[in-house]
Amino acid sequence: MLAPLLTFGFVACNDTTPTDPMPDVERDIVDIVLESNDFNTLEAALVQADLVATLQGPGPFTVFAPNDAAFSAYLSDNNLEANDLLNSPALGDVLTYHVLSGAVTSGQLSAGAQGTVNGADLYLSEDPEGNWWINGNTRIIDADITASNGVIHVLDYVIVPPSQTIAEIAVDATEGDSPEFTQLVGALQRADLVGAVNDSEANYTVFAPTDAAFQALYDALGVNGYEDIPLETLTAVLTAHVVPSRAFSQDLRQGAELPTLNSDATLTVDLSALTVGGANLNADMLNILATNGVIHVINDVIVP
Template identity: 55%
Template sequence: MKIILNHLFRGKINFILLGLLAVSVACNDDDEPDPITTEPEGQTIVDIASANDDFSTLVSAVVEANLAETLTSSGPFTVFAPNNDAFTSFLDENNLTAEELLNNEGLADILSYHVVAAEVPSSDVQAGPVNTVADRNFYVSVAPDNSIWINGNTQIIQTDINASNGVIHVLNNVIVAPSSNIAEIAIASTEASEPQFTQLVAALVRAELVEAVSGGVDDNLTVFAPTDAAFENLYETLGVSNIDEIPLATLRDVLLYHVVPSREFSQDLRQDAALPTLLDGASLTVDLANLQINDAGLVDTDLNIHATNGVIHAIDRVLLPEMEASAEVSATITLDNVGASSYVITSIDGEGASGELDTDNTSITLQSGLRYTFVNEGGSNHPLDFRDSDGNILLAQGDQEGTFENDANVAFEVDGANVTFTLTADLAEELAVYRCTAHAAMEGEIVIVD
């Protein structure tokens, strides 16, 4: 899948992930970047880089972007410096020539994203956000083997090249600040030649959660994003055809279960860690040994997709939280219609409900705290809804959105002709009538008893 990480560049940024996910938690000194502590007397960062053939592309870029004077000033600065191999990989991956890079009007911004206005030796590097001269954060991760990574796809391969005005750490990739949020990246992927997240986007839209993953840098979210194939497997398991056939409250809970309220790159994950989610009281379990989150496999080619408000990791299965079993239905009320003029009750089975049978728009008495199923034999031409005394919809069988439909305690469900809900105290306080959404004449009173 191709993700646009910056409007200045196009193409696929390959993420370097799988190897470090499989590493042991035990430290290995051989994997740590090699420190270099020699400081040629009086030589600035630019002097040192200019004398090292491995930085020739970086030096050309610094000169072209008119940053050489800044980086020869007193500073101090810390430069996270891509070597020539890093620039070569970056150019290849983004289908750019060196000339195109050097002539790019955003070159200074890209280079500034590699500079910190302070001297930060390797001993002071910690996991978390780092503000750069570009006034954009990059994010440091320390992997289980103690290797240090930036934005999930770039490793620090050499540290502590000291200069008179700061220090240089060497990178194996060029880091690029993200320009799109999680929602924008997911939506853009639906238009790719091989789309991955069309069903996820459809689910977010239906559950009205697009805004929840459209925030800014302070949101710090991690989305474990099921692929389209994962959703198709879910539909088969549930015996449904698409997102629209999954009860809305259930769908919302499932989606919230895929979002962690912290920015977790793959290098930040630890074996057996519990990750809290946006679904209250529910967490995910990390299994690095099998590259899984719960029982879903991490898709190694689509991990560490960096967004302005977090990070996306693709997974091959939809994660299902353990749902509390809904209370048993106390009574089932079957309705039929008389043309477009009225509903009639044809039967009441169970306890806690009453009303006259075969009477036009008769009042129905319900008991607060019980769970009910209404069977609407009027069909799709006469969708049933429940309203307050001002006519506001609280629950709806059809396409209308009711204000109590996402209340976990109400546990609203629509299954074909069946509409099921728990009459909570809050719902009981507002519930006044049942009505046909399409025909205002088909309306009857609801009386609540304790």
């Protein structure tokens, strides 16, 4: 199942103005969570995962803290109850994925991979309006709540470390109740490119056409499917959909030229038209996080 996805819209953040606040010498991170009316679910989760003593330690820590509304949205999107989350064996891993070693204020945030206490990386992006996002689907809505042992930034959603490669996500989608990416996966198999997007050491951005997009291409070419497209042409088309770096929607900039695995093709970003390489971005299916990159769904096949 695809993870909850982010639409392409950008929204103003409540407070991400770079600051260098003085720490609250009286209250540690746990004290602030316990005293707030906005972190009831987080409080229960920290207790259940036996992380209270850890976050009362000297640190310092940076905690990206989902508020109660963030947990509610996450639970609703995943058809879960609070007890399902609290009793999950993965609870500790999810919570530690929200914690960095060291105190990082909003003015010290930098785009790109950040190692977490969990051991997995999270990915920070700054959108054109100056707002900060994590993994493309979670926004920092309040920043620089300082404590004696670190700093808290409030999130509007829960972040979860990825567990599948790009190829695994695509294959899983072909087997869902409403199958998608069947044509993309079949075309990748024919072009012997599945291994490339399954490489756990890689770091890709894949613009993934829907099945409907492939059907429109077949109709335009007068063919029955990807098997009827010359292999060299099919390979050139598919590699033009893969950028050899990780770029979330918030990282894209108007007029940017993105290199691809096809050395003869670059993709031009047009944010006003919501297109990349002339293909329409599917605003409901962006920023699908994988262990080796990110997927953005597009409604057209890019033909270099």
